[in-house]
Amino acid sequence: MESVIEVKNLDLAYGDLVVMRGIDFSVKKGEVFIVMGGSGCGKSTLLKAMIGLNPPQKGKVLYDGVSFWDADEQDRQNIMRRFGVLYQGGALWSSLTLNENVALPLQLYSRLSGTQIQDVALLKLGLVGLGGYADFYPVELSGGMRKRAGLARAIALDPDIIFFDEPSAGLDPLSAKMLDDLILELRDNLGATIVVVTHELASIFAVGDNAILLDADTKTVIAQGPPKKLLADSKDPRVIRFLTRGEKQGAGQ
Amino acid sequence: MSLEKLAFDFSKPGVLQLKLSGDWQLSVGLPAVDTVLAQLDPHPDITEISFSVSRDFKWDSAFISFLLKLSSIAKQKNIRITMQAFPPQIEKLLKFNPSAQAEKITPRKAGEEPFLDSVGSKVIQAKDAALSVLDFLGDIVSALARLIRGKAFFRKDDFFAIVQRCGADALGLVSLISILVGVILAFIGAIQLKMFGAQIYIADIVGIAMVRVMGAVMTAVLMSGRTGASFAAELGIMQANEEIDALRTLGVSPTEFLVMPRVLALVIMLPLLTLYADLMGIAGGFVISTGILGINPVEYFSHTMSAVKLSNLWIGLIHGFVFGIIIAIAGCYRGMRCERSSAGVGEATTSAVVTAITAIVIATAVITFVCQVIGV
Numbered sequence: 037m038e039s040v041i042e043v044k045n046l047d048l049a050y051g052d053l054v055v056m057r058g059i060d061f062s063v064k065k066g067e068v069f070i071v072m073g074g075s076g077c078g079k080s081t082l083l084k085a086m087i088g089l090n091p092p093q094k095g096k097v098l099y100d101g102v103s104f105w106d107a108d109e110q111d112r113q114n115i116m117r118r119f120g121v122l123y124q125g126g127a128l129w130s131s132l133t134l135n136e137n138v139a140l141p142l143q144l145y146s147r148l149s150g151t152q153i154q155d156v157a158l159l160k161l162g163l164v165g166l167g168g169y170a171d172f173y174p175v176e177l178s179g180g181m182r183k184r185a186g187l188a189r190a191i192a193l194d195p196d197i198i199f200f201d202e203p204s205a206g207l208d209p210l211s212a213k214m215l216d217d218l219i220l221e222l223r224d225n226l227g228a229t230i231v232v233v234t235h236e237l238a239s240i241f242a243v244g245d246n247a248i249l250l251d252a253d254t255k256t257v258i259a260q261g262p263p264k265k266l267l268a269d270s271k272d273p274r275v276i277r278f279l280t281r282g283e284k285q286g287a288g289q
Numbered sequence: 290m291s292l293e294k295l296a297f298d299f300s301k302p303g304v305l306q307l308k309l310s311g312d313w314q315l316s317v318g319l320p321a322v323d324t325v326l327a328q329l330d331p332h333p334d335i336t337e338i339s340f341s342v343s344r345d346f347k348w349d350s351a352f353i354s355f356l357l358k359l360s361s362i363a364k365q366k367n368i369r370i371t372m373q374a375f376p377p378q379i380e381k382l383l384k385f386n387p388s389a390q391a392e393k394i395t396p397r398k399a400g401e402e403p404f405l406d407s408v409g410s411k412v413i414q415a416k417d418a419a420l421s422v423l424d425f426l427g428d429i430v431s432a433l434a435r436l437i438r439g440k441a442f443f444r445k446d447d448f449f450a451i452v453q454r455c456g457a458d459a460l461g462l463v464s465l466i467s468i469l470v471g472v473i474l475a476f477i478g479a480i481q482l483k484m485f486g487a488q489i490y491i492a493d494i495v496g497i498a499m500v501r502v503m504g505a506v507m508t509a510v511l512m513s514g515r516t517g518a519s520f521a522a523e524l525g526i527m528q529a530n531e532e533i534d535a536l537r538t539l540g541v542s543p544t545e546f547l548v549m550p551r552v553l554a555l556v557i558m559l560p561l562l563t564l565y566a567d568l569m570g571i572a573g574g575f576v577i578s579t580g581i582l583g584i585n586p587v588e589y590f591s592h593t594m595s596a597v598k599l600s601n602l603w604i605g606l607i608h609g610f611v612f613g614i615i616i617a618i619a620g621c622y623r624g625m626r627c628e629r630s631s632a633g634v635g636e637a638t639t640s641a642v643v644t645a646i647t648a649i650v651i652a653t654a655v656i657t658f659v660c661q662v663i664g665v
Contacts, residue, residue: 147318155354162387
């Protein structure tokens with residue numbers, strides 16, 4: 037299968053503080069790709085470099101062969117329009133109702149009429165199970181519902197690529213499971229490619245087709261492959277500790 | 290455009306076949322459901338709608354929402370819809386019908402309130418607001434009492450940081466504005482006094498006006514925009530972040546810990562800033578009068594000395610003291626009662642400034658009136 041996203045030899049840094057060095061991986065069309073690692077290892081920084089919020093220090097991010105950070109402003113906009121991003125807290129605009137939140141990207145970038153936009157926005161809320169909450173404001177919802185609403189906004193424009201930043205953080209196990217199921221449903225129904233940044237083991241094993249593990253000490257990628265295969269085959273004690281919550285120490289220890 | 294994508298076929302009796310082709314995606318746009326309904330009206334015999342799709346047919350969620358709408362209208366008209374022509378994915382997506390979910394949730398908002406009801410609820414709101422202001426003032430007074438007995442708890446470092454922020458850091462802005470006010474007063478005075486050949490009285494006008502009221506009012510307006518708004522925003526965001534709840538659960542009174550140092554700092558600093566503004570204003574008037582209007586500097590100085598009495602200074606400082614209380618309390622009150630959202634913080638900041646400036650003008654009027662009555 038063809039690669040939708042390719043990250044080549046990427047260095048991430050804040051000023052002089054180097055966060056990650058030489059990241060290399062590719063994401064295939066229609067797969068759920070997981071970026072895992074402990075807190076503070078640079079997962080979110082990597083995500084920011086991929087979705088165009090923070091330029092990397094060095095290296096390339098390619099979307100279907102087009103280098104994002106080398107492209108001109110117009111091409112970059114076009115690439116970004118293919119993304120949907122679910123931010124950690126949902127990042128809903130608090131002065132808009134859920135329906136208005138989902139409708140805003142449609143008003144900006146679709147060619148639909150006003151009533152069609154309303155219908156599509158309502159459909160997206162229906163897809164995440166919030167069909168009845170269209171006129172609610174974000175403050176009136178629970179954390180899990182806010183995340184699902186954020187997801188409805190992320191898929192407003194039927195993106196080919198959806199990024200999730202810590203989707204299950206702060207959710208109870210059932211809500212987290214519900215969100216994981218939604219991720220798989222979106223992949224199957226919309227045919228989207230999905231990148232998930234997370235350190236929740238339950239989600240990693242439930243949804244991940246492929247994964248990389250970042251390590252804060254060496255500032256590099258220390259493992260790459262399907263999560264279940266990594267757990268079964270990896271010899272690296274750091275990988276085993278991460279994937280078993282430190283319950284197994286791994287070979288040689 | 291829509292005609293090319295959507296064609297109608299009535300060849301089978303009782304069946305409307307929709308022939309779909311081309312791009313039915315939200316980035317391109319698609320025909321309205323009404324175009325299909327317009328075809329149904331002249332054909333009341335139709336009992337079934339079916340579809341055929343061409344090879345270049347492309348769809349996304351916009352098409353799903355089109356289908357959902359069409360099928361809900363068809364249901365009302367007792368028209369059957371057959372969807373064999375579509376890939377299985379479409380049928381899966383149709384299951385997420387949002388209107389089916391909507392029925393489960395009871396509507397939150399009632400219709401419009403009758404006029405009398407809305408008047409009544411406004412009155413009740415006003416009463417609640419007045420009570421909550423009194424409650425807040427009471428909190429401050431009891432915190433002050435605890436402070437005097439040495440029992441109040443707040444960090445001295447916080448207090449001095451706030452003093453620095455609402456005192457020394459504001460000097461530049463206060464200098465600029467009060468020098469300009471002095472300059473403006475001198476120019477306006479000069480126009481009138483020239484007619485009598487009494488230009489030297491500019492010194493009296495600038496001196497008395499600045500010291501008695503203008504210095505205090507201009508400083509207060511500046512500080513309500515600068516410091517009052519920042520108090521409201523700071524406390525508002527702390528409220529939104531549950532930081533204030535965290536203090537309460539520690540057994541620390543937020544009024545003592547957060548409000549007291551702010552009120553104290555501003556009540557001390559505003560009279561001092563007023564004094565400074567008075568001097569700057571007089572300096573501004575002095576430069577213009579001696580430099581441009583040709584008044585002798587020594588004469589200007591001695592005129593100012595004799596015109597501005599100590600009572601004027603006291604009145605100015607009392608203004609500053611009262612304004613300090615008003616600005617600090619308006620800012621802290623709005624911040625502490627802030628709603629937990631970004632819009633709430635914005636609203637709190639705005640209303641802190643508006644409340645403070647309104648109260649400043651009212652207080653000035655009251656003080657001026659009282660001074661008139663007691664003849665100071």
